[in-house]
Amino acid sequence: MTRFIFITGGVVSSLGKGLSSAALGAVLQSRGFKVRLRKLDPYLNVDPGTMSPYQHGEVYVTDDGAETDLDLGHYERYTGVPSRQSDNVTSGRIYSDVIARERRGDYLGATIQVIPHVTDAIQDFIKADLDGEDFVLCEIGGTVGDIESLPFLEAIRQLRNELGPERTLFAHLTLVPYIPSAGELKTKPTQHSVKELLSVGIQPDILMCRCDREIPDEARRKIGLFCNIAEEDVIAALDVDTIYQVPVSYSEQGFDERVCSYFGLDQGGSADLTRWKEIVHRIREPEGEVTIAVVGKYTDLLDSYKSLAESLTHGGIANNVRVYLEWIDSEIFESEDTVHHLEGVDGILVPGGFGERGAEGKIQAARFARERNIPYFGICFGMQMAVVEAARSLAGIKDAGSTEFGDCKEPVVGLMTEWLKGEMLEKRKTDGDLGGTMRLGAYECSLRKKSQVQGIYGENTIFERHRHRYEVNIEYKKRLEKAGLVFSGMSPDGVLPEIVEIPGHPWFIGVQFHPELKSKPFDPHPLFTSFIEAAVHQSRLV
Numbered sequence: 001m002t003r004f005i006f007i008t009g010g011v012v013s014s015l016g017k018g019l020s021s022a023a024l025g026a027v028l029q030s031r032g033f034k035v036r037l038r039k040l041d042p043y044l045n046v047d048p049g050t051m052s053p054y055q056h057g058e059v060y061v062t063d064d065g066a067e068t069d070l071d072l073g074h075y076e077r078y079t080g081v082p083s084r085q086s087d088n089v090t091s092g093r094i095y096s097d098v099i100a101r102e103r104r105g106d107y108l109g110a111t112i113q114v115i116p117h118v119t120d121a122i123q124d125f126i127k128a129d130l131d132g133e134d135f136v137l138c139e140i141g142g143t144v145g146d147i148e149s150l151p152f153l154e155a156i157r158q159l160r161n162e163l164g165p166e167r168t169l170f171a172h173l174t175l176v177p178y179i180p181s182a183g184e185l186k187t188k189p190t191q192h193s194v195k196e197l198l199s200v201g202i203q204p205d206i207l208m209c210r211c212d213r214e215i216p217d218e219a220r221r222k223i224g225l226f227c228n229i230a231e232e233d234v235i236a237a238l239d240v241d242t243i244y245q246v247p248v249s250y251s252e253q254g255f256d257e258r259v260c261s262y263f264g265l266d267q268g269g270s271a272d273l274t275r276w277k278e279i280v281h282r283i284r285e286p287e288g289e290v291t292i293a294v295v296g297k298y299t300d301l302l303d304s305y306k307s308l309a310e311s312l313t314h315g316g317i318a319n320n321v322r323v324y325l326e327w328i329d330s331e332i333f334e335s336e337d338t339v340h341h342l343e344g345v346d347g348i349l350v351p352g353g354f355g356e357r358g359a360e361g362k363i364q365a366a367r368f369a370r371e372r373n374i375p376y377f378g379i380c381f382g383m384q385m386a387v388v389e390a391a392r393s394l395a396g397i398k399d400a401g402s403t404e405f406g407d408c409k410e411p412v413v414g415l416m417t418e419w420l421k422g423e424m425l426e427k428r429k430t431d432g433d434l435g436g437t438m439r440l441g442a443y444e445c446s447l448r449k450k451s452q453v454q455g456i457y458g459e460n461t462i463f464e465r466h467r468h469r470y471e472v473n474i475e476y477k478k479r480l481e482k483a484g485l486v487f488s489g490m491s492p493d494g495v496l497p498e499i500v501e502i503p504g505h506p507w508f509i510g511v512q513f514h515p516e517l518k519s520k521p522f523d524p525h526p527l528f529t530s531f532i533e534a535a536v537h538q539s540r541l542v
């Protein structure tokens with residue numbers, strides 16, 4: 001029997017609802033339950049694919065090619081369950097589906113309304129594409145009280161009526177702030193937030209209260225009394241020093257036990273959190289440290305590089321070192337004499353990116369890494385810029401560039417309008433909609449025998465996730481190889497370069513895909529493990 005846990009948030013945004021959901025999923029999983037996590041986003045964009053990373057943070061791409069909310073990244077990192085298109089929906093998608101159906105005449109002339117048509121579509125989404133999960137955790141984006149989230153709240157209210165309390169649980173995340181002048185934690189915002197939920201007919205069953213210190217019994221009693229729930233169901237969501245402590249902390253607070261007791265599930269077992277404790281231990285007590293420069297564009301909004309930052313931490317966990325990240329805006333390398341910013345770092349990473357701004361700076365960073373023998377990891381755009389750099393400096397193609405920046409005499413990176421996915425030929429229309437026009441999702445890549453990456457992966461074939469429009473141009477492959485670049489990963493048909501490396505350099509690898517989307521704290525991605533290992537070697541040289 002599949003049970004649904006709905007997670008809403010109150011008081012303020014940014015309380016970490018995504019992480020809380022992911023952590024609860026992980027704890028339930030460590031009790032032996034099969035879990036799946038879903039996110040329902042109230043905004044009107046059909047998907048986050050066209051949203052600015054400044055506004056919305058990273059776009060997380062799934063194996064099946066969905067561009068989703070970054071919280072799905074947390075879900076995968078904490079549970080290891082691969083997310084799918086059917087795990088993230090927005091109001092925009094719900095409405096556009098309902099309207100498309102109306103246009104087709106599917107509703108047989110009925111008047112289409114938010115209730116029941118939109119709310120039914122939301123419920124269908126919540127219940128679709130499941131496979132014997134014990135728990136489906138559905139996070140509702142936004143904060144209770146927002147106009148946008150009302151249809152979602154109404155839909156889950158109805159689901160409670162349909163499925164009953166034995167199959168549904170409402171968990172609500174609020175804030176219990178400490179007010180220094182009063183010297184106490186305040187429960188009023190939580191009371192108000194629950195009132196807000198009650199006004200749409202939802203009585204929470206469990207409260208997660210974000211707080212920076214233990215909640216005294218008195219305050220807990222008060223919350224329970226005013227919010228109409230048992231004291232034990234007031235769970236403190238304490239601030240922690242590393243996000244991977246959250247599952248452990250939740251379990252210590254009895255969260256999973258309360259969930260199980262609510263559903264009347266066997267109390268005998270307890271969560272086995274050994275792997276989380278080991279991860280936390282390694283993060284808290286590393287044996288060394290390395291510094292990685294991340295040379296990118298959205299460096300002032302770290303949410304846009306969420307998975308990347310986590311993957312570098314995972315590489316650190318694998319090598320037992322702390323990884324310090326220096327976020328550097330690539331534009332600074334476009335003026336003279338700024339390259340000293342990169343002196344002394346143990347590794348340079350140029351992540352994915354779009355557009356011309358800052359591109360020359362990324363090329364300079366790649367060049368610095370290549371010439372100074374500093375480990376270099378180029379991801380997607382970072383690979384493309386490394387190839388442009390190699391074309392200019394090693395192959396003597398002075399005008400090498402990417403057509404992403406406009407017309408280009410030597411398009412070393414250019415637009416491919418068709419590529420193979422499985423047996424299907426996919427085509428991209430250059431003048432079509434912007435949304436959904438990229439090469440997205442998992443693609444196969446064949447690794448070259450005896451290459452560095454083959455050694456790192458220990459396999460001949462890999463599947464990695466993509467999100468890009470441009471490709472390294474195969475026409476230049478021969479010239480670049482002659483100049484010293486090895487094309488060590490190719491699409492199975494040999495047409496699309498997937499990985500380049502420079503033999504003889506301590507670690508210089510560029511990948512067209514996004515390995516950061518598949519790394520987990522308990523299963524660090526081999527490329528990140530290897531890159532950080534190279535950075536550790538580098539740190540011993542200086």
Ligand code: GLN
Pocket residue numbers: 351352353354355379380381382404467468469470471
């Ligand atoms: N802008 C490049 C492209 O579209 C790289 C994209 C990326 O780094 N994700 O191909």
